[in-house]
Amino acid sequence: MTGFLQTLDPIFEHCAEHIMNELFDTPPERRHTDSIKWRRYQDSDVLPLWVADMDFAAPPPVLEALQTRLQHPVFGYADPWPSLNEAVVEGIARDHNWQIEADWIVWLPGVVPGFNLACRLAGDPGAGVLAFPPVYPPMLHAAANNDRRLVRSDLVETDNRWGIDWDHLAALDHKAIRMLLLCNPHNPVGRVWTQEELVRLARYAEHNDWLICSDDIHCGLVLNPATPYRPIASLDESLAQRTITLMAPSKTWNIPALQAAFAIIPNAQLRQQYQHAALGLVASPNVLGLVAAEAAYRHGDTWRQAMLEYLRGNASLLAQSVNNIPGLRTTPIEATYLAWINCKELGQTHPQRFFEQAGVGLSNGKDFGLEGYVRLNFGCSRALLSEALQRMHRAITQS
Ligand SMILES: Cc1ncc(COP(=O)(O)O)c(C=O)c1O
Secondary structure (H helix, E strand, O other): OOHHHHHHHHHHHHHHHHHHHHHHHOOOOOOOOOOHHHHOOOOOOOEEOOOOOOOOOOOHHHHHHHHHHHOOOOOOOOOOOHHHHHHHHHHHHHHHOOOOOHHHEEEEOOHHHHHHHHHHOOOOOOOEEEEOOOOOHHHHHHHHHOOOEEEEOOOEEEOOEEEOOHHHHHOOOOOOEEEEEEEOOOOOOOOOOOHHHHHHHHHHHHHHOOEEEEEOOOOOOEOOOOOOOOOHHHOOHHHHOOEEEEEOOOOOOOOHHHOOEEEEOOOHHHHHHHHHHHOOOOOOOOHHHHHHHHHHHHHOHHHHHHHHHHHHHHHHHHHHHHOOOOOOEEOOOOEOOEEEEEOHHHOOOOHHHHHHHOOEEOEEHHHHOOOOEEEEEOOOOHHHHHHHHHHHHHHHHOO
């Protein structure tokens, strides 16, 4: 763009941001729709801030691409096409500074089947799968689902930040562990693992010949520019050879029910084993999800940046409010639209139920492997979040 148009560009950008903020402030009505999140409380006055989808409409370029695809009336099995893989390769290079190859991509209907499959490649039945609770509940169950054994190394909170308990990790039986199941950025504590932390984990993996499966589904949702995301497989070539990285457009562009995700597996032999393990067990991805994925990676960045800015506003409101409510405390959120709230000083045996009775539907910390906590999804309008936070405040001060 040159001359006169260039001068106007910041104005256009400002307008776009303003319009998008309005879109996020007034999301579509989801009551009485098919939404899992909203149906749970459709007959009661409870604000749903639990399951991890956002209330926002999908980005306009994604909607447009879907509408175009709908004009062709056949929905037969789809073969992921070259320009789709190209969009993913370019998107990951642009957004995460990681150069992958199209051949490394294995399409899946979801990230959850993706890490369950990875467990099947971890040593023999009974082999240990290391995970860091509190963590996304299906990650706690994946080992047992697949005849493996969960090895927990619980995260610890020090100086207002969650981190790995390195002493605990050092004391484990490393030879019995065959796979590290990482969540980066981490749901629910909102951490983006630093390069230093990833290198330390990588050393364990290399020294003990662990497979690594890294669930990076939240990687497009970094809120704090000071905590950039780095895929563990991008640390070095040899580490990439032992790593299965799972990603999807679903969280970032809010299209989880379109069911399209992918594994990035640079090692050809591992990739073949993974594809073989999927046979007869894991469905092919949804064709509309693939169409949406290409549009999201190619044209979804303006929407993503505006959405992240909106989430930053929500995160800041949340931190201020929660840390001012007696008995509650939360740590700074580096990524995701999920807040992990410590309720241990509240004196309630079941905090999730306590808040539900006060009209706020949260996720129960126990499901993530840690009691005394709740998880709050702030991927919603600021007004809804504000109302929920006021209800939580009132419930505590009036109880
Ligand atoms: C860490 C993590 N992995 C996976 C998923 C879900 O993945 P999918 O719907 O692609 O199976 C979620 C959803 O909340 C998540 O937080």
